[in-house]
Amino acid sequence: MVSILEMLDRKKVLVSDGAWGTFLVQKGLKPGECPELWNIEHPYAVADIARAYAEAGSDMVSTNSFGGSRLKLAHFGLEARAGELNEAAARLTRETISPDKAVFASMGPTGKILMMGDVTEEDVYEAFREQALALERGGADALCIETMTALDEAGIAVRAAKQNTRLPVICTFTFDRIGEGQYRTMMGVSPADMAAEMIAAGADIIGTNCGQGPEQMVGIVEQLRAAAPDTPIMVQANAGLPVRQGDVDVFPETPERMASFVPALVKAGAGIVGGCCGTTPDHIRAITAAAKKLG
Amino acid sequence: MADLLEQIAICIERGKVNKNSPYPPDMKGQDGADELTKQALDQGIAPDDVLGKGLVVGMGRVGQKFSENKVFVPDLLMAAKAMSAGMAHLKPAFESGQAHHKGTFVIGTVQGDLHDIGKNLVAMVVEGGGWKVVDLGVDVSSEKFLAAVKENPGAAVGLSALLTTTMVNMEKTVKVLKEQVPGTRVIVGGAPLTSEFAKKIGADGYSPDPQGAITFLAA
Numbered sequence: 372m373v374s375i376l377e378m379l380d381r382k383k384v385l386v387s388d389g390a391w392g393t394f395l396v397q398k399g400l401k402p403g404e405c406p407e408l409w410n411i412e413h414p415y416a417v418a419d420i421a422r423a424y425a426e427a428g429s430d431m432v433s434t435n436s437f438g439g440s441r442l443k444l445a446h447f448g449l450e451a452r453a454g455e456l457n458e459a460a461a462r463l464t465r466e467t468i469s470p471d472k473a474v475f476a477s478m479g480p481t482g483k484i485l486m487m488g489d490v491t492e493e494d495v496y497e498a499f500r501e502q503a504l505a506l507e508r509g510g511a512d513a514l515c516i517e518t519m520t521a522l523d524e525a526g527i528a529v530r531a532a533k534q535n536t537r538l539p540v541i542c543t544f545t546f547d548r549i550g551e552g553q554y555r556t557m558m559g560v561s562p563a564d565m566a567a568e569m570i571a572a573g574a575d576i577i578g579t580n581c582g583q584g585p586e587q588m589v590g591i592v593e594q595l596r597a598a599a600p601d602t603p604i605m606v607q608a609n610a611g612l613p614v615r616q617g618d619v620d621v622f623p624e625t626p627e628r629m630a631s632f633v634p635a636l637v638k639a640g641a642g643i644v645g646g647c648c649g650t651t652p653d654h655i656r657a658i659t660a661a662a663k664k665l666g
Numbered sequence: 667m668a669d670l671l672e673q674i675a676i677c678i679e680r681g682k683v684n685k686n687s688p689y690p691p692d693m694k695g696q697d698g699a700d701e702l703t704k705q706a707l708d709q710g711i712a713p714d715d716v717l718g719k720g721l722v723v724g725m726g727r728v729g730q731k732f733s734e735n736k737v738f739v740p741d742l743l744m745a746a747k748a749m750s751a752g753m754a755h756l757k758p759a760f761e762s763g764q765a766h767h768k769g770t771f772v773i774g775t776v777q778g779d780l781h782d783i784g785k786n787l788v789a790m791v792v793e794g795g796g797w798k799v800v801d802l803g804v805d806v807s808s809e810k811f812l813a814a815v816k817e818n819p820g821a822a823v824g825l826s827a828l829l830t831t832t833m834v835n836m837e838k839t840v841k842v843l844k845e846q847v848p849g850t851r852v853i854v855g856g857a858p859l860t861s862e863f864a865k866k867i868g869a870d871g872y873s874p875d876p877q878g879a880i881t882f883l884a885a
Contacts, residue, residue, distance in 0.1 A: 402778030402831045403805065446780045446804075484783065486743050549735040557783075559738030613830045613858060620830045 373473040373512045375431060376539055376575065379603050379642050384633070384662040387475065387607060387645030388424035388432045389655050393620070395420070395435070405447040407439045410459035417460075418467045425468040427652035428659030429645070432468050433515065436460035436506060437479040440498040442490065453498075454505045461509025475541060476511035478502055478528060485523045492527060499531035507536040515541040517580050517607075520556035522564065526572045533573035541605055542569045543578040548587045554594065562591050566598035578605030581647045583612060584624060585632045589639050596640030603642040608632070610649035622649025626657035633661035667711055671720040674702045674752065678724025678794070681744025683751045689744060699724075703752035713759035714766060717796055721752045725794030729877035732791075739787065742876070746790035753793075767798040770821035771883060772814045774802035776835040781828035784856060788824060791876035797883060808839040815847050822883055825869075827856040837867040844868060853882045 378385055395406055398416045409417050417435045424432050439457045441450040449456065457476075464474045481498060483490045503514055514532045519525035525542055532540045544565045546554040554562055562579070569577050577599060579591045585608040595604050610622035610629060633644055644662065646654050676682070677699040680690050684700035697705070699721070706716045728745040731737045759765035771792050775785045782804050793799045800814055800821070815821050823843060827833040836854055843850045853871035854864050855878075864872035871882040 396831060402829060402835075482781070482783070484739070484743065486740055555735070555738065557739050559740060615830050615833065615858070615863070 373471065374539075375473050375475065375513050375541075376603070378430060378473065382430070384637050384641075384665055385430040385643045386428055386655060386659045386662050387605065387643050388429040389427075389646040389650035389652065390610075390648050391420060391433060391435055391437065391477070393622070393649055394423075394651070405438070405444065405449055407436060407444065407456040407460065408447070408449065410435055410456055410463055414459070414463055417463050421464040421467040423652045424655055425472055427655040429472065429655055431473040431475045431513075431643070432464050434460040434464045434474065434476040434506065434509075434511065436502070437477045437517070440478070440481050440502050442481040442483060442494070442498045443479070453501055457502050457505035458509035461506045461511040465510030473512040474510060475513040475515045476506035476509075478506070478514055478516045478532070479518050480520070480524060485521065492523070495524060495527050496531050499528040500535045503532040503536050503538075507538055511538060513539045513541055513576075515543070517541075517543045519544045520560065521558045522560055522568050525565075526568055529569055529572035529574050539575040540573060541576040541578065542572075542574040543580040543605055543607065545581040546579055546587070546591050548583060548590075552590060554587065554591050562594035563598040566595050566602070570599055570602060574602075576603045576605055576643070578607070578641075578643070580605075580607035581609055584609055585611075585629055588632065589635045592636055592639040592641050604640050605643035605645070606636050606641045607645040607647045609647045610654060613649060620649070624649070626651075626654045629654050630657035630661040633658055634665060637662075637665055667709070670702060670706050670709070671711070671715065671723075673697075674699060674706060674716065674720030675724035675727070677702060678721055678745050678748050678752065679727045681728075681741060681748050683744070683748045698751065699748040700751040700755075703755045707755055707759075713756055713764045716752075717756060717765055721749060722794065722796045725749055725791060726877075726880070729791045729794070729875075729880060733875040733877040739783075742787055742790065746794060749790070749794045768796045769883065770798045770800060770818045771824060771879075772800045772802065772811065772818060772821045773824040773826070774806035774811060775804040775826045775828075776832050776839060777805055777807050778835060779827050779829055779832035780804045781826075781856075784828065785824075785826040788826065788855065788876045788879050792824075792879055792883065795880045795883070808835075808842040811839050812842055812846055815843060815850055822851040822853065824879060825852065825854045827854075827858065830858045833858055833863065836869070840868045851882075853879055855879070
Protein backbone atom coordinates (compact mmCIF):
# COMPACT_ATOMS: atom_id res chain seq x y z
CA MET A 372 0.00 0.00 0.00
CA VAL A 373 1.55 3.28 -1.09
CA SER A 374 0.34 6.34 0.74
CA ILE A 375 0.02 9.38 -1.48
CA LEU A 376 -0.50 11.55 1.58
CA GLU A 377 2.81 10.34 3.04
CA MET A 378 4.51 10.92 -0.30
CA LEU A 379 3.18 14.48 -0.23
CA ASP A 380 4.81 14.99 3.16
CA ARG A 381 8.18 13.84 1.84
CA LYS A 382 8.20 15.50 -1.58
CA LYS A 383 7.26 19.08 -2.43
CA VAL A 384 5.68 18.20 -5.76
CA LEU A 385 4.39 14.83 -6.88
CA VAL A 386 4.01 14.01 -10.56
CA SER A 387 0.86 12.16 -11.60
CA ASP A 388 0.43 10.80 -15.10
CA GLY A 389 -0.86 11.90 -18.47
CA ALA A 390 -3.75 11.05 -20.74
CA TRP A 391 -5.19 7.56 -21.01
CA GLY A 392 -8.09 8.15 -23.42
CA THR A 393 -5.99 9.68 -26.16
CA PHE A 394 -3.24 7.09 -25.52
CA LEU A 395 -5.73 4.24 -25.94
CA VAL A 396 -6.94 5.78 -29.20
CA GLN A 397 -3.34 5.88 -30.37
CA LYS A 398 -3.07 2.17 -29.54
CA GLY A 399 -6.10 1.41 -31.67
CA LEU A 400 -9.21 2.04 -29.57
CA LYS A 401 -12.01 2.79 -32.04
CA PRO A 402 -14.96 5.18 -31.57
CA GLY A 403 -17.86 3.21 -30.15
CA GLU A 404 -15.55 0.68 -28.46
CA CYS A 405 -15.64 0.26 -24.68
CA PRO A 406 -12.24 1.35 -23.30
CA GLU A 407 -12.57 -0.64 -20.06
CA LEU A 408 -13.07 -3.88 -21.99
CA TRP A 409 -9.47 -3.52 -23.13
CA ASN A 410 -8.44 -4.50 -19.57
CA ILE A 411 -9.59 -8.02 -20.49
CA GLU A 412 -9.12 -8.10 -24.27
CA HIS A 413 -5.91 -6.07 -24.71
CA PRO A 414 -4.26 -6.11 -21.27
CA TYR A 415 -0.73 -5.71 -22.64
CA ALA A 416 -1.65 -2.50 -24.42
CA VAL A 417 -3.16 -1.15 -21.22
CA ALA A 418 -0.12 -2.22 -19.18
CA ASP A 419 2.12 -0.46 -21.74
CA ILE A 420 0.42 2.82 -20.94
CA ALA A 421 0.96 2.42 -17.20
CA ARG A 422 4.58 1.43 -17.79
CA ALA A 423 5.22 4.36 -20.11
CA TYR A 424 4.10 6.87 -17.50
CA ALA A 425 5.98 5.17 -14.66
CA GLU A 426 9.14 5.26 -16.76
CA ALA A 427 8.56 8.91 -17.67
CA GLY A 428 8.70 9.82 -13.99
CA SER A 429 5.18 9.58 -12.60
CA ASP A 430 5.03 9.07 -8.83
CA MET A 431 1.45 7.93 -9.24
CA VAL A 432 -0.18 6.21 -12.18
CA SER A 433 -3.86 5.95 -13.03
CA THR A 434 -6.04 3.08 -14.27
CA ASN A 435 -8.14 2.33 -17.34
CA SER A 436 -11.43 2.71 -15.49
CA PHE A 437 -12.65 6.24 -16.25
CA GLY A 438 -15.93 5.01 -17.76
CA GLY A 439 -16.12 1.98 -15.47
CA SER A 440 -19.31 2.75 -13.55
CA ARG A 441 -22.14 0.35 -14.37
CA LEU A 442 -24.20 3.32 -15.60
CA LYS A 443 -21.61 4.09 -18.28
CA LEU A 444 -20.86 0.43 -19.07
CA ALA A 445 -24.59 -0.10 -19.71
CA HIS A 446 -24.14 1.71 -23.07
CA PHE A 447 -22.14 -1.33 -24.17
CA GLY A 448 -24.28 -3.91 -22.38
CA LEU A 449 -21.40 -4.53 -19.97
CA GLU A 450 -22.92 -3.30 -16.70
CA ALA A 451 -22.82 -6.78 -15.18
CA ARG A 452 -19.03 -6.84 -15.68
CA ALA A 453 -18.33 -3.63 -13.77
CA GLY A 454 -16.68 -5.49 -10.91
CA GLU A 455 -14.48 -7.54 -13.22
CA LEU A 456 -13.41 -4.66 -15.47
CA ASN A 457 -12.54 -2.29 -12.63
CA GLU A 458 -10.64 -4.90 -10.66
CA ALA A 459 -8.67 -5.73 -13.80
CA ALA A 460 -7.95 -2.04 -14.38
CA ALA A 461 -6.43 -1.57 -10.93
CA ARG A 462 -4.56 -4.88 -11.07
CA LEU A 463 -2.98 -4.06 -14.43
CA THR A 464 -1.50 -0.81 -13.19
CA ARG A 465 -0.54 -2.21 -9.78
CA GLU A 466 1.32 -5.18 -11.26
CA THR A 467 3.02 -3.11 -13.95
CA ILE A 468 4.49 -0.19 -12.01
CA SER A 469 7.12 -0.46 -9.27
CA PRO A 470 5.88 -0.97 -5.69
CA ASP A 471 7.06 2.47 -4.56
CA LYS A 472 4.73 4.22 -7.00
CA ALA A 473 1.06 4.75 -6.18
CA VAL A 474 -1.96 3.56 -8.14
CA PHE A 475 -4.63 6.26 -8.21
CA ALA A 476 -7.71 4.71 -9.78
CA SER A 477 -9.88 6.73 -12.12
CA MET A 478 -13.64 7.15 -11.56
CA GLY A 479 -15.31 9.42 -14.10
CA PRO A 480 -18.84 10.84 -14.32
CA THR A 481 -21.87 8.62 -14.94
CA GLY A 482 -22.96 10.83 -17.83
CA LYS A 483 -26.36 11.29 -16.18
CA ILE A 484 -27.65 14.55 -14.77
CA LEU A 485 -29.34 13.84 -11.42
CA MET A 486 -31.62 16.85 -11.82
CA MET A 487 -33.20 15.22 -14.87
CA GLY A 488 -34.47 12.33 -12.78
CA ASP A 489 -33.10 9.65 -15.16
CA VAL A 490 -31.32 8.04 -12.23
CA THR A 491 -31.87 8.20 -8.49
CA GLU A 492 -29.25 9.19 -5.97
CA GLU A 493 -29.33 5.59 -4.77
CA ASP A 494 -28.51 4.30 -8.26
CA VAL A 495 -25.57 6.67 -8.52
CA TYR A 496 -24.29 5.83 -5.02
CA GLU A 497 -24.53 2.10 -5.75
CA ALA A 498 -22.68 2.48 -9.04
CA PHE A 499 -19.80 4.39 -7.46
CA ARG A 500 -19.72 2.06 -4.46
CA GLU A 501 -19.43 -0.98 -6.70
CA GLN A 502 -16.69 0.64 -8.75
CA ALA A 503 -14.71 1.88 -5.75
CA LEU A 504 -14.75 -1.54 -4.08
CA ALA A 505 -13.61 -3.28 -7.26
CA LEU A 506 -10.76 -0.82 -7.74
CA GLU A 507 -9.69 -1.33 -4.11
CA ARG A 508 -9.79 -5.11 -4.60
CA GLY A 509 -7.56 -4.80 -7.64
CA GLY A 510 -4.90 -2.93 -5.70
CA ALA A 511 -5.62 0.80 -5.96
CA ASP A 512 -3.83 3.02 -3.42
CA ALA A 513 -6.25 5.91 -3.88
CA LEU A 514 -9.43 6.70 -5.77
CA CYS A 515 -9.59 9.63 -8.17
CA ILE A 516 -13.08 10.94 -8.87
CA GLU A 517 -12.38 13.16 -11.85
CA THR A 518 -13.77 15.33 -14.62
CA MET A 519 -16.72 16.12 -12.39
CA THR A 520 -18.98 19.14 -12.98
CA ALA A 521 -21.91 18.63 -10.61
CA LEU A 522 -21.77 18.98 -6.82
CA ASP A 523 -24.50 16.41 -6.25
CA GLU A 524 -22.94 13.63 -8.35
CA ALA A 525 -19.39 14.28 -7.12
CA GLY A 526 -20.55 14.45 -3.51
CA ILE A 527 -22.25 11.07 -3.88
CA ALA A 528 -19.11 9.60 -5.46
CA VAL A 529 -16.82 10.90 -2.72
CA ARG A 530 -19.14 9.61 0.00
CA ALA A 531 -19.55 6.23 -1.69
CA ALA A 532 -15.76 5.90 -1.86
CA LYS A 533 -15.08 7.08 1.69
CA GLN A 534 -17.89 5.10 3.31
CA ASN A 535 -17.08 1.79 1.65
CA THR A 536 -13.31 1.62 1.10
CA ARG A 537 -10.27 2.41 3.18
CA LEU A 538 -8.63 4.43 0.43
CA PRO A 539 -7.83 8.15 0.34
CA VAL A 540 -10.07 9.98 -2.10
CA ILE A 541 -9.05 12.58 -4.65
CA CYS A 542 -11.76 14.66 -6.34
CA THR A 543 -11.15 16.93 -9.33
CA PHE A 544 -13.57 19.08 -11.30
CA THR A 545 -13.49 20.47 -14.83
CA PHE A 546 -13.91 24.25 -15.07
CA ASP A 547 -14.37 26.62 -18.00
CA ARG A 548 -13.06 30.14 -17.92
CA ILE A 549 -16.14 32.30 -18.32
CA GLY A 550 -14.54 35.67 -17.72
CA GLU A 551 -11.56 37.41 -16.13
CA GLY A 552 -10.75 35.37 -13.02
CA GLN A 553 -14.11 33.61 -13.32
CA TYR A 554 -14.30 29.83 -13.57
CA ARG A 555 -17.40 27.68 -13.54
CA THR A 556 -18.28 24.13 -14.46
CA MET A 557 -21.08 23.73 -17.00
CA MET A 558 -23.38 23.28 -14.00
CA GLY A 559 -22.36 26.67 -12.63
CA VAL A 560 -20.05 25.46 -9.84
CA SER A 561 -17.11 27.65 -8.84
CA PRO A 562 -13.76 26.39 -7.48
CA ALA A 563 -14.67 27.79 -4.04
CA ASP A 564 -18.05 25.97 -4.01
CA MET A 565 -16.37 22.76 -5.11
CA ALA A 566 -13.65 22.93 -2.45
CA ALA A 567 -16.12 23.47 0.39
CA GLU A 568 -18.53 20.71 -0.68
CA MET A 569 -15.97 18.06 -1.57
CA ILE A 570 -14.02 18.54 1.66
CA ALA A 571 -17.32 18.32 3.56
CA ALA A 572 -18.04 15.08 1.67
CA GLY A 573 -14.68 13.70 2.84
CA ALA A 574 -12.24 14.26 -0.03
CA ASP A 575 -8.60 14.06 1.07
CA ILE A 576 -7.23 15.78 -2.01
CA ILE A 577 -9.08 18.19 -4.31
CA GLY A 578 -8.20 19.66 -7.67
CA THR A 579 -8.98 20.28 -11.30
CA ASN A 580 -8.51 18.32 -14.52
CA CYS A 581 -9.31 18.57 -18.22
CA GLY A 582 -10.69 21.92 -19.46
CA GLN A 583 -9.30 24.36 -21.96
CA GLY A 584 -5.54 23.98 -21.35
CA PRO A 585 -2.78 24.80 -18.84
CA GLU A 586 -3.11 28.59 -18.83
CA GLN A 587 -6.34 28.82 -16.88
CA MET A 588 -5.19 26.27 -14.26
CA VAL A 589 -3.11 28.70 -12.18
CA GLY A 590 -6.14 30.90 -11.52
CA ILE A 591 -8.28 27.88 -10.65
CA VAL A 592 -5.65 26.52 -8.23
CA GLU A 593 -5.44 29.94 -6.56
CA GLN A 594 -9.17 29.92 -5.93
CA LEU A 595 -9.11 26.34 -4.66
CA ARG A 596 -6.25 27.18 -2.29
CA ALA A 597 -8.06 30.28 -1.02
CA ALA A 598 -11.11 28.15 -0.19
CA ALA A 599 -9.10 25.21 1.19
CA PRO A 600 -5.91 26.39 2.94
CA ASP A 601 -4.81 22.96 4.16
CA THR A 602 -5.94 20.43 1.55
CA PRO A 603 -3.51 19.05 -1.03
CA ILE A 604 -4.36 20.13 -4.57
CA MET A 605 -3.93 18.17 -7.82
CA VAL A 606 -3.85 19.67 -11.33
CA GLN A 607 -4.07 17.78 -14.62
CA ALA A 608 -4.46 20.11 -17.60
CA ASN A 609 -5.17 19.18 -21.21
CA ALA A 610 -2.43 19.82 -23.73
CA GLY A 611 -4.71 22.53 -25.08
CA LEU A 612 -7.77 21.87 -27.25
CA PRO A 613 -7.38 19.36 -30.07
CA VAL A 614 -7.37 20.21 -33.76
CA ARG A 615 -8.23 17.49 -36.23
CA GLN A 616 -5.54 17.27 -38.92
CA GLY A 617 -6.45 14.64 -41.46
CA ASP A 618 -6.69 11.38 -39.53
CA VAL A 619 -5.15 12.49 -36.28
CA ASP A 620 -5.85 14.87 -33.42
CA VAL A 621 -3.13 17.35 -32.72
CA PHE A 622 -2.95 18.80 -29.24
CA PRO A 623 -1.05 22.07 -29.48
CA GLU A 624 0.67 22.33 -26.07
CA THR A 625 4.22 20.95 -26.17
CA PRO A 626 5.92 19.19 -23.25
CA GLU A 627 8.12 22.27 -22.72
CA ARG A 628 5.17 24.62 -22.57
CA MET A 629 3.17 22.39 -20.23
CA ALA A 630 6.24 22.07 -17.96
CA SER A 631 6.72 25.84 -17.95
CA PHE A 632 3.53 26.18 -15.90
CA VAL A 633 4.77 23.93 -13.07
CA PRO A 634 6.45 26.63 -10.94
CA ALA A 635 3.38 28.89 -11.09
CA LEU A 636 1.03 25.98 -10.32
CA VAL A 637 3.10 24.95 -7.30
CA LYS A 638 3.35 28.56 -6.11
CA ALA A 639 -0.45 28.79 -6.38
CA GLY A 640 -0.75 25.74 -4.15
CA ALA A 641 -0.61 22.60 -6.28
CA GLY A 642 1.12 19.62 -4.70
CA ILE A 643 0.45 17.13 -7.54
CA VAL A 644 0.89 17.97 -11.23
CA GLY A 645 0.12 15.82 -14.25
CA GLY A 646 -1.78 16.06 -17.50
CA CYS A 647 -5.11 15.16 -19.07
CA CYS A 648 -6.26 14.79 -22.70
CA GLY A 649 -3.49 14.97 -25.26
CA THR A 650 -0.60 14.71 -22.81
CA THR A 651 1.96 11.96 -23.35
CA PRO A 652 4.94 10.39 -21.57
CA ASP A 653 7.05 13.20 -23.12
CA HIS A 654 4.88 15.76 -21.33
CA ILE A 655 5.29 13.86 -18.07
CA ARG A 656 9.06 13.69 -18.59
CA ALA A 657 9.16 17.47 -18.95
CA ILE A 658 6.88 18.00 -15.95
CA THR A 659 9.03 15.63 -13.86
CA ALA A 660 12.17 17.63 -14.76
CA ALA A 661 10.45 20.90 -13.86
CA ALA A 662 9.23 19.45 -10.56
CA LYS A 663 12.75 18.20 -9.69
CA LYS A 664 14.11 21.73 -10.19
CA LEU A 665 11.76 22.98 -7.48
CA GLY A 666 13.40 20.67 -4.96
CA MET B 667 -53.56 39.64 -21.80
CA ALA B 668 -50.04 40.95 -22.32
CA ASP B 669 -49.51 40.76 -18.55
CA LEU B 670 -50.45 37.10 -18.36
CA LEU B 671 -48.24 36.20 -21.32
CA GLU B 672 -45.34 38.09 -19.72
CA GLN B 673 -45.97 36.18 -16.49
CA ILE B 674 -45.77 32.93 -18.44
CA ALA B 675 -42.50 34.08 -20.02
CA ILE B 676 -41.09 34.85 -16.58
CA CYS B 677 -42.08 31.40 -15.29
CA ILE B 678 -40.18 29.79 -18.15
CA GLU B 679 -37.17 32.07 -17.78
CA ARG B 680 -36.95 31.44 -14.00
CA GLY B 681 -37.87 27.75 -14.18
CA LYS B 682 -41.07 28.08 -12.19
CA VAL B 683 -42.84 24.83 -13.14
CA ASN B 684 -46.01 24.97 -11.03
CA LYS B 685 -47.48 26.35 -7.83
CA ASN B 686 -46.20 23.43 -5.72
CA SER B 687 -42.64 23.68 -6.88
CA PRO B 688 -40.29 25.17 -4.26
CA TYR B 689 -38.06 26.53 -7.00
CA PRO B 690 -37.08 29.31 -7.47
CA PRO B 691 -37.27 30.21 -3.77
CA ASP B 692 -38.37 33.79 -4.42
CA MET B 693 -41.43 32.61 -6.41
CA LYS B 694 -42.61 30.10 -3.85
CA GLY B 695 -46.40 29.77 -3.67
CA GLN B 696 -46.99 31.60 -6.95
CA ASP B 697 -48.67 30.07 -9.98
CA GLY B 698 -46.23 28.46 -12.37
CA ALA B 699 -46.04 27.80 -16.11
CA ASP B 700 -48.51 24.95 -15.60
CA GLU B 701 -51.31 26.99 -14.01
CA LEU B 702 -50.77 30.16 -16.03
CA THR B 703 -50.72 28.40 -19.42
CA LYS B 704 -54.02 26.72 -18.58
CA GLN B 705 -55.42 30.06 -17.40
CA ALA B 706 -54.37 31.80 -20.60
CA LEU B 707 -56.00 29.14 -22.79
CA ASP B 708 -59.16 29.15 -20.62
CA GLN B 709 -59.32 32.92 -21.07
CA GLY B 710 -59.44 32.38 -24.83
CA ILE B 711 -55.96 33.60 -25.75
CA ALA B 712 -54.94 32.00 -29.05
CA PRO B 713 -52.67 28.96 -28.55
CA ASP B 714 -50.10 30.36 -31.01
CA ASP B 715 -49.93 33.52 -28.89
CA VAL B 716 -49.58 31.58 -25.64
CA LEU B 717 -46.74 29.72 -27.31
CA GLY B 718 -45.06 32.52 -29.22
CA LYS B 719 -45.61 35.47 -26.89
CA GLY B 720 -45.38 33.59 -23.62
CA LEU B 721 -43.55 30.27 -23.49
CA VAL B 722 -41.11 30.84 -26.35
CA VAL B 723 -40.21 34.35 -25.18
CA GLY B 724 -39.18 32.98 -21.81
CA MET B 725 -37.10 30.21 -23.31
CA GLY B 726 -35.41 32.69 -25.62
CA ARG B 727 -34.34 34.82 -22.67
CA VAL B 728 -32.84 31.94 -20.71
CA GLY B 729 -31.17 30.55 -23.85
CA GLN B 730 -29.55 33.93 -24.47
CA LYS B 731 -28.37 34.20 -20.85
CA PHE B 732 -26.91 30.69 -21.09
CA SER B 733 -24.90 31.61 -24.15
CA GLU B 734 -23.55 34.59 -22.18
CA ASN B 735 -22.55 32.36 -19.23
CA LYS B 736 -24.98 34.27 -17.01
CA VAL B 737 -26.93 31.12 -16.17
CA PHE B 738 -25.88 27.48 -16.35
CA VAL B 739 -27.16 24.02 -17.21
CA PRO B 740 -29.39 23.65 -14.14
CA ASP B 741 -31.24 26.86 -15.08
CA LEU B 742 -31.78 25.61 -18.62
CA LEU B 743 -33.05 22.30 -17.29
CA MET B 744 -35.55 23.99 -14.96
CA ALA B 745 -36.71 26.27 -17.77
CA ALA B 746 -37.22 23.21 -19.97
CA LYS B 747 -39.19 21.55 -17.20
CA ALA B 748 -41.43 24.61 -16.91
CA MET B 749 -41.75 24.61 -20.70
CA SER B 750 -42.90 20.98 -20.69
CA ALA B 751 -45.51 21.76 -18.06
CA GLY B 752 -46.87 24.59 -20.20
CA MET B 753 -46.66 22.63 -23.46
CA ALA B 754 -48.74 19.81 -21.99
CA HIS B 755 -51.73 22.16 -22.10
CA LEU B 756 -51.03 23.01 -25.74
CA LYS B 757 -50.99 19.40 -26.91
CA PRO B 758 -54.68 19.37 -27.99
CA ALA B 759 -54.14 22.63 -29.88
CA PHE B 760 -51.21 21.15 -31.79
CA GLU B 761 -53.22 18.06 -32.58
CA SER B 762 -56.20 20.06 -33.83
CA GLY B 763 -54.00 22.37 -35.88
CA GLN B 764 -54.83 25.43 -33.83
CA ALA B 765 -51.25 25.75 -32.64
CA HIS B 766 -48.35 25.47 -35.04
CA HIS B 767 -44.76 24.45 -34.82
CA LYS B 768 -42.27 26.63 -36.65
CA GLY B 769 -40.84 23.58 -38.34
CA THR B 770 -39.17 20.28 -37.55
CA PHE B 771 -35.64 19.75 -36.26
CA VAL B 772 -34.03 16.32 -36.33
CA ILE B 773 -31.17 16.01 -33.86
CA GLY B 774 -28.76 13.32 -32.75
CA THR B 775 -25.25 12.53 -31.57
CA VAL B 776 -23.23 10.99 -34.40
CA GLN B 777 -22.20 7.39 -34.83
CA GLY B 778 -19.70 6.05 -32.30
CA ASP B 779 -20.38 8.86 -29.82
CA LEU B 780 -22.48 8.30 -26.70
CA HIS B 781 -22.39 11.79 -25.22
CA ASP B 782 -25.80 13.39 -24.99
CA ILE B 783 -25.87 16.22 -22.48
CA GLY B 784 -25.17 18.95 -25.05
CA LYS B 785 -27.49 17.40 -27.60
CA ASN B 786 -30.26 17.21 -24.99
CA LEU B 787 -29.84 20.87 -24.08
CA VAL B 788 -30.12 21.92 -27.71
CA ALA B 789 -33.20 19.71 -28.16
CA MET B 790 -34.84 21.35 -25.13
CA VAL B 791 -34.07 24.90 -26.17
CA VAL B 792 -35.17 24.35 -29.78
CA GLU B 793 -38.40 22.71 -28.63
CA GLY B 794 -38.80 25.65 -26.29
CA GLY B 795 -38.35 27.87 -29.29
CA GLY B 796 -41.45 26.41 -30.91
CA TRP B 797 -40.02 23.72 -33.20
CA LYS B 798 -41.01 20.08 -33.30
CA VAL B 799 -37.93 18.12 -32.27
CA VAL B 800 -37.21 14.58 -33.41
CA ASP B 801 -34.44 13.37 -31.10
CA LEU B 802 -32.69 10.30 -32.50
CA GLY B 803 -30.51 9.80 -29.44
CA VAL B 804 -26.84 8.84 -29.54
CA ASP B 805 -24.62 6.76 -31.82
CA VAL B 806 -26.83 7.64 -34.79
CA SER B 807 -25.81 6.40 -38.24
CA SER B 808 -26.11 8.44 -41.44
CA GLU B 809 -28.83 6.06 -42.56
CA LYS B 810 -30.89 6.77 -39.45
CA PHE B 811 -30.57 10.55 -39.92
CA LEU B 812 -31.60 10.12 -43.56
CA ALA B 813 -34.64 8.05 -42.64
CA ALA B 814 -35.78 10.68 -40.14
CA VAL B 815 -35.44 13.48 -42.70
CA LYS B 816 -37.43 11.46 -45.24
CA GLU B 817 -40.13 10.94 -42.62
CA ASN B 818 -40.18 14.66 -41.83
CA PRO B 819 -39.95 16.52 -45.15
CA GLY B 820 -38.47 19.97 -44.82
CA ALA B 821 -36.80 19.20 -41.52
CA ALA B 822 -33.50 20.80 -40.59
CA VAL B 823 -30.86 18.61 -38.99
CA GLY B 824 -28.55 19.06 -36.01
CA LEU B 825 -25.46 16.89 -35.51
CA SER B 826 -23.62 16.69 -32.19
CA ALA B 827 -20.29 15.14 -31.22
CA LEU B 828 -18.04 15.44 -28.17
CA LEU B 829 -15.07 13.48 -29.48
CA THR B 830 -12.66 14.54 -32.19
CA THR B 831 -12.63 10.91 -33.29
CA THR B 832 -16.37 10.91 -33.98
CA MET B 833 -16.83 14.36 -35.45
CA VAL B 834 -15.34 12.93 -38.65
CA ASN B 835 -18.57 10.95 -39.02
CA MET B 836 -20.38 14.24 -39.46
CA GLU B 837 -18.84 14.70 -42.90
CA LYS B 838 -20.36 11.44 -44.11
CA THR B 839 -23.78 12.28 -42.70
CA VAL B 840 -23.79 15.76 -44.26
CA LYS B 841 -22.83 14.26 -47.62
CA VAL B 842 -25.56 11.61 -47.49
CA LEU B 843 -28.22 14.12 -46.52
CA LYS B 844 -27.27 16.67 -49.17
CA GLU B 845 -27.12 14.01 -51.89
CA GLN B 846 -30.33 12.19 -51.00
CA VAL B 847 -32.46 15.12 -49.81
CA PRO B 848 -31.05 18.22 -51.49
CA GLY B 849 -31.82 21.46 -49.71
CA THR B 850 -31.63 19.94 -46.22
CA ARG B 851 -30.09 22.48 -43.85
CA VAL B 852 -27.57 21.05 -41.39
CA ILE B 853 -26.12 22.66 -38.27
CA VAL B 854 -23.32 21.06 -36.24
CA GLY B 855 -22.08 21.53 -32.71
CA GLY B 856 -20.18 20.01 -29.80
CA ALA B 857 -17.05 20.79 -27.81
CA PRO B 858 -14.41 19.96 -30.47
CA LEU B 859 -16.32 21.65 -33.29
CA THR B 860 -15.44 24.97 -34.91
CA SER B 861 -17.06 27.02 -37.65
CA GLU B 862 -14.07 26.21 -39.87
CA PHE B 863 -14.71 22.51 -39.47
CA ALA B 864 -18.41 23.04 -40.16
CA LYS B 865 -17.61 24.87 -43.41
CA LYS B 866 -15.06 22.25 -44.41
CA ILE B 867 -17.56 19.42 -44.18
CA GLY B 868 -20.31 21.27 -46.01
CA ALA B 869 -22.56 22.03 -43.05
CA ASP B 870 -24.75 25.11 -43.26
CA GLY B 871 -24.13 26.29 -39.74
CA TYR B 872 -22.26 25.88 -36.49
CA SER B 873 -23.12 26.93 -32.97
CA PRO B 874 -21.25 26.69 -29.68
CA ASP B 875 -24.51 26.88 -27.74
CA PRO B 876 -28.23 26.04 -27.98
CA GLN B 877 -29.31 29.62 -28.67
CA GLY B 878 -27.25 29.65 -31.87
CA ALA B 879 -29.34 26.75 -33.13
CA ILE B 880 -32.46 28.90 -32.73
CA THR B 881 -30.84 31.72 -34.69
CA PHE B 882 -29.91 29.25 -37.43
CA LEU B 883 -33.37 27.74 -37.63
CA ALA B 884 -35.10 31.12 -37.62
CA ALA B 885 -32.96 32.41 -40.49
